[in-house]
Amino acid sequence: MTSADVLLVALGAVAVGAAFRVVRTPHLVRAGLWLVVTLGAVAGVYLVVAAELVAWVQILLYVGAVVVLLLFAVMLTRAPIGASADLDRPGWAGALVGAGAGLGLGALLVDAYRWHRVPAPVPGTAERLGSELFQHWVLPFEVLSVLLLAALVGAIVISRPERAES
C-alpha cells in the first residue's frame, strides 16, 4: 500500500458512501447535496491518478453547473421540504439488478487486474491533453459543439409555454 493507494481507498469510501445516500435518502434536496460530495470525491480520485484537467473540469461542470441545474429542477417542481415517503418504488427488483451489475463488474475487473502494480502515472498537464484533443479528436470535438447547440435550442423549445400556438 503506497500513499496513493491509501488516498484512493479513502476517497473511494467517501464517494461510495455519499452515492449510497444519493440513492437512498428520503430528502430530495439532500440527495443533490450528497451528489456534490460524490462528485467531489471522484474528482479527488482523478487528481490521484494524475488527470488534473479532468478533475477541475469535473468540479467546474458537474459540481458547479449540473448540480445547480438539478437543484433548480427540485425547486421548480415544488418539491416538498423534509422527508417524503413515496420517493422509492417498492420491491426488490431494483436492488437485485443493481447489486448484480455492481458485483458482476467488480468481479470482472478484479479478475482482470488482481493486485498488479503499475508505476505512478506522470502528472498530465493541460497542454498534453489539449494537443492530443486537437490533433486526433478534432472532428468529435466539433460534432460535440453542434450537439451542445442542438441541446440548447431543444431545451428552449421544450420548455417554452404552449400558448404561443393559440
Added chain:
Amino acid sequence: MHPVIPYLIAAVLFGLGVYGVLTRRNAVLLLMAVELLLNAVNLVFVTADATVQAVLPASGQVFALFVIVLAAAEVGVGLALILALYRRRASIAVDEIRLEEEVVEEGVTA
C-alpha cells in the same frame, strides 16, 4: 499504484446508479442516479488511461471530457422535459406517466 482500487470504486458506483435508476420514482432523482452511472464510466476511462499504454496517449481523458459535456447537455434537456411534464401533470413521478392516454388527449384537442 494498484489500478484495481479505482476500478472497484467505479463498479460499486455503477451498481448504485443502476439501483437508483430502477428504484427512484421522482424524475429529478432519476437524473441524479444517471449522473452516478456516467461518473462510474468516466472513472473507468481515466483509470484505464493512467494504467494502460494506449496507441494514442491521453485519449481516455479526452473521452472523459466528452462524456462530461454530454452529461451537461443531457441534464439541460432532461430538466426541460421534467418542467414540461410538471406543467402538464403537476407531478413528476415517472411511473404515473401514461403514454397512450396522452395521444388520445392530443387528438381530441387538435
